[in-house]
Amino acid sequence: MSWFGALCDDDYEFLGQPDPSLQSSYEHCRDITLTADRAGYDNILLPSGYQLGIDTVAFASAVAPQVETMQLLTAVRMGEMWVPQLARQLATIDQMLDGRLTINIISSDIPGETLESAPRYQRTVEWMKVLRALLNRESVEMHGDFLDLELDPPRIGTVSGTCPPFYFGGFSDNAKQVAAEEADVFLTWPDTVASVGETIADMNGRAAEFDRTLAYGLRAHVIVRETEGAAVDAANRLVSKLDDEVGAGIKAKSLDTQSVGVSRQNELRANASSDGFAEENLWTGVGRARSGAGAAIVGDPDQVLAKLRAYQEVGVNAFILSGYPHIAECQLFAEHVLQRIDHAPLRHSLATV
Incomplete structure (x- = not known):
C-alpha cells in the first residue's frame, strides 16, 4: 500500500486552483512523505517531471535519511541521465534507505526532444538492461541503438547486492512489450475492475513469452469519508471551482498527453454517467485536470x-x-482503511522468474 509524493506540482484543495502552500517544494513534499511513513504506508511514489515540480533523485536523497520504515519508489526517465552515473546515484540512495529503494521507470520523451514510439521504447529497453546489470553488480557489454559501452559495475552497490524492483507502466503495444521483457511490477491506471483484469491477463501472456512473471500495481486516487454521501460531496467539492479550459491547460503540461494510457483515461471519463462515475465507486472527475x-x-x-x-x-x-490535499487524504485513508488491510511491501525477488 503506497501513497503519492506530489513532486510534480500536483496538490490542490480545489482541483485546478493553485495554492502556494501546496505547491511542490522540498518542505511540502517532505511533509507528505513523512506523513505517509508515520501512518504506516509501505512505499511512496516520487514522480518525475521537468516543467513541473522539483527533481526526484535529488529529493529522494534528501529525504531518505528521514524515512524510518517506508520504501521510496523513485521515478527516473530513461535517457535523461547517463546510465552508469544513474546506477551509482540509485545505489547510494538504496544504502541511505538500508535497502528500501524501488524504481519507477519512465519512458516519456526527454524534455526538448521528441522520438517516435518505437525508438523511444528501444532506448528504454537498453537503459533498463544496463541499469539492472549494474545494480546487480554485473559487468556490461551493450552495443545497441542508443548505448554502446563495455563497463564494470561501480564499487558501490545496493544493500542486497541486487537491483531493486522496476515498476513500469504503459498501454501501447511497445510499452507492454518492454514491461513484459524488463519490468518487475506493471503499473496500470484506474479503470473498471473488468478492464483491469483484462489488462493483467494480457500482460501475463506477454510476460510468459519471455519466461517471466509480473506483479501488478494500480495507480489511483481515493476519497474516503465516514459515509458514501460525505465522500461524494468531497469529490464534488474538489472540482467545484474547476474551469475546463484551465483543466485542459494543466493536462497539456505533461509529457505524456498523447499516450495510449491518457487516451483510455479520457475515454473512461467520456463514457461515465452524468455524475462522473464509470462504475460503482469509481469517479472520473479527477481526469478533468490531470493527464x-x-x-x-x-x-x-x-x-x-x-x-x-x-x-x-x-x-x-x-x-x-493519492488524494487532495495529499497530506489530509493520506491521513484519512490511513485512519479509515489502511489499518484494516493486511499489507507488506513488495520485495526484490517477487516478480522476476
Whole structure:
C-alpha cells in the first residue's frame, strides 16, 4: 500500500486552483512523505517531471535519511541521465534507505526532444538492461541503438547486492512489450475492475513469452469519508471551482498527453454517467485536470475496501494511491482503511522468474 509524493506540482484543495502552500517544494513534499511513513504506508511514489515540480533523485536523497520504515519508489526517465552515473546515484540512495529503494521507470520523451514510439521504447529497453546489470553488480557489454559501452559495475552497490524492483507502466503495444521483457511490477491506471483484469491477463501472456512473471500495481486516487454521501460531496467539492479550459491547460503540461494510457483515461471519463462515475465507486472527475491517473475510488470505508479487494481478485498486488490535499487524504485513508488491510511491501525477488 503506497501513497503519492506530489513532486510534480500536483496538490490542490480545489482541483485546478493553485495554492502556494501546496505547491511542490522540498518542505511540502517532505511533509507528505513523512506523513505517509508515520501512518504506516509501505512505499511512496516520487514522480518525475521537468516543467513541473522539483527533481526526484535529488529529493529522494534528501529525504531518505528521514524515512524510518517506508520504501521510496523513485521515478527516473530513461535517457535523461547517463546510465552508469544513474546506477551509482540509485545505489547510494538504496544504502541511505538500508535497502528500501524501488524504481519507477519512465519512458516519456526527454524534455526538448521528441522520438517516435518505437525508438523511444528501444532506448528504454537498453537503459533498463544496463541499469539492472549494474545494480546487480554485473559487468556490461551493450552495443545497441542508443548505448554502446563495455563497463564494470561501480564499487558501490545496493544493500542486497541486487537491483531493486522496476515498476513500469504503459498501454501501447511497445510499452507492454518492454514491461513484459524488463519490468518487475506493471503499473496500470484506474479503470473498471473488468478492464483491469483484462489488462493483467494480457500482460501475463506477454510476460510468459519471455519466461517471466509480473506483479501488478494500480495507480489511483481515493476519497474516503465516514459515509458514501460525505465522500461524494468531497469529490464534488474538489472540482467545484474547476474551469475546463484551465483543466485542459494543466493536462497539456505533461509529457505524456498523447499516450495510449491518457487516451483510455479520457475515454473512461467520456463514457461515465452524468455524475462522473464509470462504475460503482469509481469517479472520473479527477481526469478533468490531470493527464495521468484520472479517476478516484470514492466511498465510505467499507466501499473503498471492497473496491480494493475487487481489484485484488483480478490480480492487483499493489496500490499507489493519492488524494487532495495529499497530506489530509493520506491521513484519512490511513485512519479509515489502511489499518484494516493486511499489507507488506513488495520485495526484490517477487516478480522476476
